[in-house]
Every structure is written in C-alpha cells, then in structure tokens.
Amino acid sequence: MKTVLPFIAVVILVLLPLFGVTVAHQTQIFFGVVVPYTAVAVFVFGFIYRILQWGKSPVPFCIPTTCGQQKSLPWIKQDKLENPVTTMQVVGRMLLEVLVFRSLFRNMKTEMKEGKAVYGSEKLLWLAGLAFHWSFLFIFVRHYRFFVQDVPTAIQLMEGMDSFFQIGAPLFYMTDAVILGAVTFLLVRRVYLPQIRYISLAADFFPLFLILAIAISGILMRYFFKTHIVAVKQLAIGLVSLNPTIPEGIGAIFYVHLFLICVLLMYFPFSKLMHMGGVFLSPTRNMANDSRIVRYINPWNYPVHVHTYEEYEDDFREKMKKAGLPVEKE
Template sequence: MKALFSLIVVLVLAGIAYAGAGLAHLQFIFGVVIPYLALVLFLGGFIYRIVKWAKTPVPFRIPTTCGQEESLPWIKQNKIDNPSTQLGVFLRMVLEVLCFRSLFRNTKTELREDENGPKLGYGSSQWLWLFAICFHWSFLIIILRHLRLFLEPIPAFVTVLDQVDSVLEIGLPALYITDVLFIGALLYLFLRRVVIPQIRYISLAADYFPLFMLLGIGTTGMLMRYAYRIDLVAIKEVAMGLVTFNPVIPSGIGSLFYVHLFLVSSLFAYFPLSKLMHMGGIFMSPTRNMINNNRRVRHVNPWNYPVEVHTYEAYENDFRDKMIKAGIPVEKE
C-alpha cells in the first residue's frame, strides 16, 4: 500500500502537468513560475538543513572505525578506516563519496541449517553497492549532459561525455548507456524493497516516493528522446531563458516536456525535506568527518558551559561535624 500510494501521487503529479500545460494552456506557469519556485525551495531548504547540521554540537568523538587505531609504533595502523590525521579523513571521505566504500563491505546475515543445528552465517552481498553506484554515477553524468541545454557555447567536457555515453551507437538517436543503467538501477532498488520481506517491512512511503519520481523523470526523458521527438532547439530556448532570467515559452514543444519539467521541479522542491539530503549530509556526519585521536586529544563537549559547582572541600566544610559524629572519615579533622 505504501508503494501504491507513492505511485499514485507521482501519477497525479504527472497528470496535473499534462492537464495544466496541454489542456489548460498554462505553459508559462509550468515552464517558468514552477521551476523558479522549485529552485528557490531547493536552495533555501538545502542551505537551511546544512547550516542547522553545522550548528549542531557533537558531544562525543564518534568516528566509525573498521581498522586498527594508531597505537604503538610496531603495530600497523589502518590510516583510512581509522584515520588519525586530516589527510586520512579526507581520503576516507573521498572513497566514501565517490566509491561508496562502506557499502562495498555490505554483508548479509542468515541462519543456516546443518547437522549440528542452526548456525549464524555471514556472506558477501555487493549487489546493492553495484546498483547504487550505477545509479548515482549515471545520474551525475545525465545531469552533466543536460548542461548542453543551459550553456552556450557547450563546454568541451560535456561533448566528450555525450560521445562516450553513446559510444555503442545503438539506434538513432544513439542510445545512452547511462539511460539504461539509470532505469535498471532504479528498478533494482524498487524491487529490492518489495521482494525482500525485512526491507519491505521497514520501508515507508517516503522511501518509495523518490524512486517513483526518479523513474517518472527518467521515463519521460527517454520517451522524449527515443519515442516522441521533441524540438531540442525550442527546449534549449526555454532552458537558456530560465538561466538568463529572460524566460520565453516557444510554441509547439509538447505536453510531455512540461510533465518532465514538472516532475523535476517537484523533486527539487521535495529534496530538502527527504532522505535525499544524504547528498549533503554525508559531509556533515561526525561518524565520517572526525579524526579518531581520542588517546591524544581531549574532545571538549561544545555543550559544556560554566556552572556553579559544590566541591567536596566545601561539602566537608559544611558537614564536617556531622560526618565525624557519624564515623565518616574526613580529610580535615
């Protein structure tokens, strides 16, 4: 029901855009006003969340570690999994952000039956890592490819990405490799939540909704490229108008483009409120961005503030006579 509810919401959003731009002729609303509003909500929400996280005190030094801590000289330290320097933290973050290093270690746990009864077993499970990295890198490349619509002249690296992405030269126009990987990875992430009972049990509508939104964006984008030919010149005119704050709405673009643009705008507006904020949150996570130097440097709790204290000396001065009568030892007679 959670997945069905999320799917219905995405279909309703697509229907609103189709009806508004195609039937009610509100192209300016869906092509200019809503994208600008979504961008403001995205930037404002993103900055607010990052600033809020940055201001949150960290009372303990809590880096997650997976290897040997810096210790005696003859004990080999794992300088990336248990960093004791800023360089080690930087390398760890780079591998985490670009390669999903911690996810690569993903293991599955299950009870296995043998002649001695059930036994707890561990096994490697890198499928999630593989499809996650395919999705994220494909998404990044697709976004970079779209820069050709917003920039003039088109940067050289965008042209190179376009050529490499379509190197298989399948069909006309050529099929992009990242389009296939993007949709395939999203389908795997969706099926994983539906098929595996434990993951289905903990999945919420907020977990399904971004998947369906991204599937809707990818599907409408592929339909515009491979099925329903859209005027790319007119689309670039719209994109350049938005970037230069001189919006224009050419005629004859087609309702499918506005559905695609409205889904993208909805995702942008929803982004700061969702779990998708892990894109910025990974850099603010104390389990990743802190040095593990507890033995050398005392971590001072930033929540500490001066308070009035009652020392033991003052306590003894107040109750010395009573303590002596009760037989309690005192430091001063």
C-alpha cells in the same frame, strides 16, 4: 499501501502537466516558468537551511565508527583509511565513502541456515547504488548543454563517451539504460525482499518512483515522442538568464519531464535525499579517531559550580572546632 500511494502520487504528478498543457495552453507559463523558479528556490534555500540546522546540532562525543587498526605503537601498522587520526586521512576516508560508497561495499546478508545465522557477502546493493548515483550524476551534468550557449568541450566529451556505441539516431546514451536498470533493481529489491519491504516506508518508494518517472519521460522524449529541442533550449536559457520565454512547439512530454524534476527539487530538502549533504556531516564518518591523542570537549558541557573542601571548612570552621572536629587551617 506504502507502495501504492507513492505510485498513485507520481501518476498524478505525471497527469497534471500532461492535461494542463494539452487542455489549456496558458498553463505553459505555470509549468514552464513559475514552477521551475519556485523549485530551484525551494531546493537551494531548503538545502542550505537543512545544513545550517545540522550545523547547529552539537556532537557530544567523538564517535567515528572504525573498522581497522587504530594508531597505536610504532611497530603496529595503522589502517589509515579505516581508522583515520589526521584530517588528511579523514578526507581520504570521506572521498572513498562519497565516490565509491566504501561502507556499503561491506554490506552483508544474514540468513538462517539449519537454525544458525549465516553471514555472506552482498555486493549487489553496492553495485546498483553505485551505478545509479554515477549515471544520475552523468545525466545531470550532461544536461548542461541546455543551460549554456557555448557548450564546454568537457560536456561534449562526456556526451561522446556516453553515446560511444553510436546506436540509432539520436544516439543512444549508455547511462539511460544503466539508470533504468539500477533504479528498477533498487525498487524491486524493496518490494521483493521481505525484510527490506518491512522497513521500507512511503518516503522510500516515492523518490524511486519519481526518479523512475523522470528517467522514463526523458528517454521517451529523446527517442520516441520527440519535441522541438531547439525550443526547449530556448526555454532553458531563458529561464537561467532570468528572461523567461515560452517558445512555440514544445510537446507536452517536455512539460511532464520538467515538472517531475521540479517536484524532485522541491521534495529534496524535506526528504531522505538530503543524504547528499548529510553524508559530509556524519560524525561517524567525518571525525578523526584521535580521542586518545586530543581531548574531545563535549560542547554541551557547561562550567560546573564546585564547592571545595577548603571553602566548606571556611564556612563551618568555628562550628567544627566547637564540635572537636580536626580542621586543616586554624
């Protein structure tokens, strides 16, 4: 159920613009202008709202998770990246985490062998995750050629690298194959491994199906059911220059691709995809392990009212004297 429902949801999301645009042309304004603007607004402001909410949450303790030698005596070598104490070391650690998923690299697989738990290295998830995220970033940046009229050299260079093998026409992009392979792996992993299937939710499957559908619709559009690409760029530029137009001759496949991306954007702030911003706000990663050098003040701490012995004695001095109790001040 948690696999089938997201799949059905994505199928419906594909069929909606497909039928809408082919049956009634008027819906092009809805799918080509209204939905994209709404999606960008929901994405940008939803994202900012979520980050501000996280920013308001106090971190009560200094809780970096470390896995290297802490800064200690001068003759003990500190592991600066795994156990940072300065801001620069934290930045280095975060960079490794964000760019190459260092903590996922330590992923282990646990198996029962002859009644004993056996731990082994498991790099496939790390590799597939890295391939997926990097190819997605590459594809995302590559799409900027639709949004600026004079395409910067850097984007053209990226495209040249991506289509380096010059296979077919239009040229085949490597990242298209990589993202399909990686997303398929991440999806199959959740279905195939019983432990992973057990902890997977509909919210895990939905983004995978959605991203897969986006990639497939894009690939179909580029290589198979081609659309009027110049008109697509006219529409894109019209949107971002706040002067929306609906040019003639854009195929329905384009509206499917666009609508799925809009759904992804709108879904983004409400979902696990927020790890894009959340990774920077993870206390276990972004704090320096310096609690033995600098005192960490819990922001929850409020000034505690204390009643000292001197005040107590002031309150009861006469009574204490009468009862024959010793007092410190006469």
